[in-house]
Amino acid sequence: MALSFQTVIGLEIHVQLxxxxxxxxxxxxxxxxxxxxxxxxxxxxxxxxxxxxxNGRAVELAAMVGLALGSKVQQATRFxxxxxxxxxxxxxxxxxxxxxxxxxxxLLVFDDDEGKEVRVAITRAHLEEDAGKLVHPSVDGxxxxxxxxxxxxxxxxxxxxxxxxxxxxxxxxxxxxxxxxIRRLVRYLGxxxxxxxxxxxxxxxxxxxxxxxxxxxxxVEIKNMNSLRSxxxxxxxxxxxxxxxxxxxxxxxxxxxxxxxxxxxTRSMRSKEEAHDYRYFPDPDLPPLIVTADRIEALRxxxxxxxxQAERRLVDAYGLGADDAKVxxxxxxxxxxxxxxxxAGAEAKRAANWVRTEVLRVLNERKISIEAFPLKPESLASxxxxxxRGKLSTTAAKDVFDVMVRDGSGLDxxxxxxxxxxxxxxxxxxxxxVEKVLAENADAAEAVRSGKDPKDKKIKFLQGxxxxxxxxxxxxxxxxxxxxxxxx
Ligand SMILES: [Zn+2]
Numbered sequence: 001m002a003l004s005f006q007t008v009i010g011l012e013i014h015v016q017l018x019x020x021x022x023x024x025x026x027x028x029x030x031x032x033x034x035x036x037x038x039x040x041x042x043x044x045x046x047x048x049x050x051x052x053x054x055n056g057r058a059v060e061l062a063a064m065v066g067l068a069l070g071s072k073v074q075q076a077t078r079f080x081x082x083x084x085x086x087x088x089x090x091x092x093x094x095x096x097x098x099x100x101x102x103x104x105x106x107l108l109v110f111d112d113d114e115g116k117e118v119r120v121a122i123t124r125a126h127l128e129e130d131a132g133k134l135v136h137p138s139v140d141g142x143x144x145x146x147x148x149x150x151x152x153x154x155x156x157x158x159x160x161x162x163x164x165x166x167x168x169x170x171x172x173x174x175x176x177x178x179x180x181x182i183r184r185l186v187r188y189l190g191x192x193x194x195x196x197x198x199x200x201x202x203x204x205x206x207x208x209x210x211x212x213x214x215x216x217x218x219x220v221e222i223k224n225m226n227s228l229r230s231x232x233x234x235x236x237x238x239x240x241x242x243x244x245x246x247x248x249x250x251x252x253x254x255x256x257x258x259x260x261x262x263x264x265x266t267r268s269m270r271s272k273e274e275a276h277d278y279r280y281f282p283d284p285d286l287p288p289l290i291v292t293a294d295r296i297e298a299l300r301x302x303x304x305x306x307x308x309q310a311e312r313r314l315v316d317a318y319g320l321g322a323d324d325a326k327v328x329x330x331x332x333x334x335x336x337x338x339x340x341x342x343x344a345g346a347e348a349k350r351a352a353n354w355v356r357t358e359v360l361r362v363l364n365e366r367k368i369s370i371e372a373f374p375l376k377p378e379s380l381a382s383x384x385x386x387x388x389r390g391k392l393s394t395t396a397a398k399d400v401f402d403v404m405v406r407d408g409s410g411l412d413x414x415x416x417x418x419x420x421x422x423x424x425x426x427x428x429x430x431x432x433x434v435e436k437v438l439a440e441n442a443d444a445a446e447a448v449r450s451g452k453d454p455k456d457k458k459i460k461f462l463q464g465x466x467x468x469x470x471x472x473x474x475x476x477x478x479x480x481x482x483x484x485x486x487x488x
Contacts, residue, residue: 013182077289083278172235234259448487
């Protein structure tokens, strides 16, 4: 009988917390682009005699993620030393949490690409410090052949929250969706920028196969997946590899494998360490971390609306389609902007459509966040009110919108500048359009001018082009007389 397989995946997501200073010292966390080894001190380098002090903001951010995931935020936790040697870790140990993580348990519920509900239990989320970075100088522009490595400790000590899932994920697309949801959550809460490419969100996956004949393949850990796409590709590759080995009667060894995005395969790195290999012991320099019940309740009361709650509200209260709601609920600021438009009197669906297309287009073009968007929600609402009252066509409204965004001007000024008055293109704007049309159609213009247009065919053609350019917002008689004047 043919064998069948079941995929079992658990994910460990490391999220860099958006604090100003490191987890146990006051060094800056701003390491990207900083001079190597400039943001370091005796504490994060682990010099003897230096004493770490916990960053309260990092604890708060970790607790916020826990509250959002329905975890138990533990009142008494502590830090352990995880001992291992690597050149990017000058201390010889990493301060992490072991038996008492800040957040215990939890659940993430999301819909898969087919709209089916998926539930993934969260095991824990714990605080730990990041390591430094090795830099491999290139030789004549090539990486291979470098005779030495350099080390930059600026990243060492930056706070991380490691979110560990139960092995509840059954296929690579669900692993991608789970990661998308965690990324959306941490961004929405302002806990992290969640950028996978720069490494502020890093995913390690544990994957194994259960075979229908009762065998279990060992768990394999996959590292080095720098995008959602590589996460899904790496897992798809690993599912095939493990199934082939098991189908041929082979064994899967417990190991860590490295994803090579260029080659499109995973490669064995090392056999997997067990927890006891790290000789965990409580950090003698750090007292137990107590987060009082009052503090947790205060944080709970300050928790903003969560992205999935906002998504549901946009559908229920504003009548948005699921797709629009999902796009807008990627960012708390986008939802707040839409709420602002609606509070200023805009019709929700029209406003949502404008935020999703026009506002997001400007944000992408200018590479700015919505907080830096120059148009206030009230101003967008005032444009949309004119559209609603039939005073402005949608195309004219877009011209006005562009001018307001470009010049930062008010509605009336922008309408004048765009040549739009109560929905009419006239004055110098209309003259410009006529001149442009005539210049682009010099043959037809010359025929009219020299009287070779007996049936007025060419003049009608030119008028039609001007009307199209003004999107029907000009007065036909005015267009005709302007053309006649220019060609007389
Ligand atoms: Zn430091």
